[in-house]
Amino acid sequence: MIRTKDVNKIYKNGFHAVNNLNLKVGYSDIFGFLGPNGAGKTTTIRMLDGLLTPSSGEIKIGGWDIQENPLEIKRMIGVVPESHGYYSWMTAREYLEYFSDLFRNGEKQDDYIQELLENVGLSDRQDSLISQFSRGMKQRLGIAKALVNQPKIIFLDEPTLGLDPNGQREIQQLLKSINQEKRITIFITSHQLKDIEVLCNKVCIVKAGELIEQGSIPQLQEKYMPGYTIEMQTSANLNLLHILQGIPKIERVFLGEEGQIVIVMEKGREENFYTKMKHDIIAQCMSAGIDIETIRKKKLSMEDIFFRATREENQEK
Amino acid sequence: MINTMIKKEFRECLFESKGLWMVFSTAVLLSILSIVVVNIKEGSVLAQTDILQYAMKAIFFLTFIVSLVLGASSFVSEREENTMESLLLTPVSKEMLTFSKYVGVLLIGCAILAISMPYLVAIGLGTQFVGTSVILTLFIGGILELSFVAIAVAFSILFQSSKASILTSILVLILVFMPGMMSGLLKQSVIGRILLRMDPIANAFDMMKAVLSDQLPIHEQLVHLPSLVIFLIIAFIFLCWAGGKVSLKGEK
Numbered sequence: 001m002i003r004t005k006d007v008n009k010i011y012k013n014g015f016h017a018v019n020n021l022n023l024k025v026g027y028s029d030i031f032g033f034l035g036p037n038g039a040g041k042t043t044t045i046r047m048l049d050g051l052l053t054p055s056s057g058e059i060k061i062g063g064w065d066i067q068e069n070p071l072e073i074k075r076m077i078g079v080v081p082e083s084h085g086y087y088s089w090m091t092a093r094e095y096l097e098y099f100s101d102l103f104r105n106g107e108k109q110d111d112y113i114q115e116l117l118e119n120v121g122l123s124d125r126q127d128s129l130i131s132q133f134s135r136g137m138k139q140r141l142g143i144a145k146a147l148v149n150q151p152k153i154i155f156l157d158e159p160t161l162g163l164d165p166n167g168q169r170e171i172q173q174l175l176k177s178i179n180q181e182k183r184i185t186i187f188i189t190s191h192q193l194k195d196i197e198v199l200c201n202k203v204c205i206v207k208a209g210e211l212i213e214q215g216s217i218p219q220l221q222e223k224y225m226p227g228y229t230i231e232m233q234t235s236a237n238l239n240l241l242h243i244l245q246g247i248p249k250i251e252r253v254f255l256g257e258e259g260q261i262v263i264v265m266e267k268g269r270e271e272n273f274y275t276k277m278k279h280d281i282i283a284q285c286m287s288a289g290i291d292i293e294t295i296r297k298k299k300l301s302m303e304d305i306f307f308r309a310t311r312e313e314n315q316e317k
Numbered sequence: 318m319i320n321t322m323i324k325k326e327f328r329e330c331l332f333e334s335k336g337l338w339m340v341f342s343t344a345v346l347l348s349i350l351s352i353v354v355v356n357i358k359e360g361s362v363l364a365q366t367d368i369l370q371y372a373m374k375a376i377f378f379l380t381f382i383v384s385l386v387l388g389a390s391s392f393v394s395e396r397e398e399n400t401m402e403s404l405l406l407t408p409v410s411k412e413m414l415t416f417s418k419y420v421g422v423l424l425i426g427c428a429i430l431a432i433s434m435p436y437l438v439a440i441g442l443g444t445q446f447v448g449t450s451v452i453l454t455l456f457i458g459g460i461l462e463l464s465f466v467a468i469a470v471a472f473s474i475l476f477q478s479s480k481a482s483i484l485t486s487i488l489v490l491i492l493v494f495m496p497g498m499m500s501g502l503l504k505q506s507v508i509g510r511i512l513l514r515m516d517p518i519a520n521a522f523d524m525m526k527a528v529l530s531d532q533l534p535i536h537e538q539l540v541h542l543p544s545l546v547i548f549l550i551i552a553f554i555f556l557c558w559a560g561g562k563v564s565l566k567g568e569k
Contacts, residue, residue, distance in 0.1 A: 051405055051565060074408045081406075085399030087325075089332040101321040102407040145403065 001027050001153055001185045002048065007057030009043050009209075017043040019209040021057070025202070030179050030186040032200035034193070034306055040209040041189040042082055045155050048187070049079050062152055075103065078146030082157035082189075084138070088131035092122050092141055095130060096148055103149035116144040120174060136167030143174060153185040154178070160192050172198055197302035205309045213309045221300045224308045228274050230263040232295040234285060237261050243284050249277065262298070319417060322409070326421025330387045333394070336425050339383045343429050347436040350375055354440050365444045366529040372440045373454050373525060376433040380458060381465045381490055384426035388469025389486040391418040392563065393479040401565055415560035419470050426462045430455060446529050453528060453535075457521045460545045464517070465490060467552035471559035493548075497522045517548040 002025035009018040018040040025031045035041050046052040048059060050070045059066040061073045087095060096113045117123040120140040130138065139159060146154045159175070160168040172195055179186050190196055196203060197217065204214040213220060234240055240261060244253045249266045256262045265277055274297065285292050300308075330336040354368055395401040404414060434451055441447040469486040476482035496503055497518035503509030513519045520541040527533045527541075 046565075049406060051402065071408050074406060077406075079402070079406050081399070081402045083399050084403070085395075085401075087329065087333070087398075087400060089329070098321060098325055099403070099407065101318055102404075102409050 001025050001029070001062060002031075002187065003060045004048075005058040007044075007047065007059060008055045009040070009047060009052065010055045017209050018047070018054075021206070021209075021211055023204060023211070023214070025185060025187060028179060028183045028185055029202050030175070030188065030200045032196035032203035032302075033187060033189045033206070034196060034203060034302075035189075035206040036310060038208075039206045041206065042157055043209075044206070045079070045081075045157050045187070045189065049077055049155055050074060075149060076152050078149060078151035078154040080139075080142045080146045080154065080156045080159055082161065084142045086130045086133075086138055086141065088129065090130055091127050092117065092130060092133070092144075093126040095141065096144055099145050100148045112150070113148070116147055119147075119177070120144045121170070134167075136163050136170060139163060139167070139171060140174065143171070143178075147178070147182075147184075151184065153187060156186065156188045156190075158190055159188065160190060160195055168192060168195065171195075175199055193302040193306055203302070205306060207310055213305075217302065217305075220305045220309075224300055224305050228265045228277070229298040230265070230278065230281065230295060231256065231298045232261050232263070232281070233259075233293040234261065235291040235293070240285065240288070240290055243288055243290075244281065247277075247280055247284060318409070319413065322413070322417035323420045323424070326391070326417050327424050330391075330421050330425045336383070336387055339386070340425065340429055340432065343379045343383060344432055346379060347376070347433055351436045351439045355442075364530070365441075366446060369437075369441050369444065369446055369450050370522075370525050370529055372437055373450060374522070376430070376437065376454060377458055377461065377521075378494070380426055380429045380433070380462060382487070383429055384422055384462060384466050385469045385486040385490055386483055387425055388419075388422040388466045389473050389476075389482040390479040391422060391470055392473040393476060393482050396477070396565070397479060405563075405565065411563040412557075412560050414563060415470065415474070415556065418473075419466060419556065422466050422470065423462065426466060427459075430458050430462065449528060449535070453525055457524065457545070460549055461517065461521065464545075464549045464552040467549075467556040471552075471556045474559040474563055494518050515544055517545045520544040 002023060004021050004023045007018055007021040008016070010016050021040075021044060033041055033044065043052060047054050048061065048066070050066050050073055053067070062076050064072050064076070066073055087098075090098065093113065096116060097108075100109055100113060114123065114126075117126045120143055122137060122140060122144065125133070125137065130141065133141065143154075143156075143159070146156075156175070160171050163171065175186055175188070176199060178184050186199075188196070188199065200217065202214075202216050203220065205212050213223075215223070237255060237259060241253055241255070244250060244261070244263060251264045251266050253261060253263050263281065265273075278295065282292065282295070331340075350372065354372065392401075395404065405411075434454070437450055437454060438447055441450050465486075468489055469482075472482045472486050473479075476485065493516065496509075496512050496516040500513055500519055500522065503513050503519075513523075524538045524541040527538050528535055
């Protein structure tokens with residue numbers, strides 16, 4: 001759906017915002033585009049939606065070259081820009097009708113607008129002025145506006161920025177349902193790594209304009225934490241350290257930041273490896289008379305992956 | 318599509334850019350002017366045609382000031398409110414966007430000109446020049462309104478803050494008005510006379526004076542038209558050039 005090849009963006013002042021970016025986003029993917037501030041995320045989105053021209057490289061959206069077919073691409077995409085502005089003197093319905101007219105050359109689509117208002121939960125406020133809307137409502141209206149031309153892809157730049165936890169969850173659910181029901185590809189940037197973890201099936205991490213990671217979340221979890229890791233809390237964590245180090249296929253055992261025991265196992269390929277290892281550990285604890293309070297498989301969060309990826313990049317440099 | 322855009326721009330000028338308030342203020346100012354003029358007209362040392370010309374100049378000035386403020390904030394306010402990006406992401410061309418903003422502001426200017434006509438009639442009542450003054454105001458005012466709005470919208474594309482855009486537009490208005498207001502002084506020198514011949518406002522005032530005070534036929538005064546038309550052409554060229562430069566530049 002989206003493919004970029006060696007895309008570069010150098011601004012007039014010489015700032016190299018994007019450096020040889022190669023992206024591949026598939027049909028109906030929810031693609032998370034991550035990076036610290038100033039990593040080139042907004043510049044990339046603006047190049048993908050045609051607002052900025054790349055200094056070099058090739059961008060194809062739905063098979064169309066963005067430089068040769070900008071109008072076709074504008075009709076195919078919807079965008080919720082960062083710090084989205086609204087015509088506060090319009091009502092929600094007027095706002096959607098206005099953008100609908102711009103895309104459809106005046107052809108009315110009242111039923112579709114009604115459907116959009118219902119989908120984003122604003123049908124009961126459709127005749128209220130936008131100036132009376134909360135931030136979350138405005139953001140949902142922005143998403144409805146991005147869908148007004150029935151796009152195949154939507155780009156969202158920090159869609160949950162400044163929203164309270166309820167607002168964040170509403171946007172997450174809305175985006176998930178859009179993706180599942182309408183099969184729309186979603187390209188999202190966010191500093192809320194939990195959003196990314198919940199929503200995205202693929203992510204990429206950029207730093208200083210360069211791509212440093214790309215793949216599915218399980219792939220990245222595997223890359224940054226190979227093998228299995230178990231976290232457990234017992235009645236005698238310190239004593240258990242020595243006992244567990246004797247178990248075969250355990251690579252290392254240490255105390256975590258919160259005093260819990262962290263057990264890193266060798267990469268096991270045989271079936272039920274994790275279950276067998278868990279049984280062995282429980283058996284050792286029982287024979288030593290140590291009570292287990294909790295035991296669980298540890299997975300890297302998106303936050304861990306992000307920090308590790310960006311930190312490793314720093315260390316390499 | 319263009320109807321939708323013009324309608325939106327017109328409504329935006331009225332409601333968002335305080336256009337409604339400006340139109341109302343203009344009506345109040347004209348009402349005060351009319352009351353004052355009607356009450357002193359009998360005893361005034363000024364000829365009635367002179368009073369009529371002052372009223373026409375006041376109408377021009379108020380119309381252009383309001384149009385300039387609205388035109389100069391048209392694109393800048395989109396950038397300041399972060400709504401520009403959404404507009405640029407639609408299939409609407411930059412030229413179409415510029416045209417719709419231009420027409421939207423123009424409609425407000427036309428509305429002010431229309432509103433001011435009854436006041437002009439009230440001021441000119443009892444003279445034989447009511448019809449002529451209305452025609453002259455609409456004709457000259459129309460051409461100058463087209464020009465000034467074009468300049469203001471162009472500045473709003475080029476500048477990044479509404480303050481800079483509005484101030485520059487008003488400065489242009491003052492510069493263009495100045496020779497017309499100082500014609501007596503400027504006629505004393507060769508450069509001044511050249512300036513007066515080039516200046517659209519000075520020509521407009523001369524035309525008004527010739528028709529209303531000297532009672533010469535309008536068609537004989539068409540000699541004053543070229544400067545107005547040239548000013549209009551320059552303003553349009555400036556707007557077309559700026560229209561191609563519509564961008565996100567300056568968005569917060």
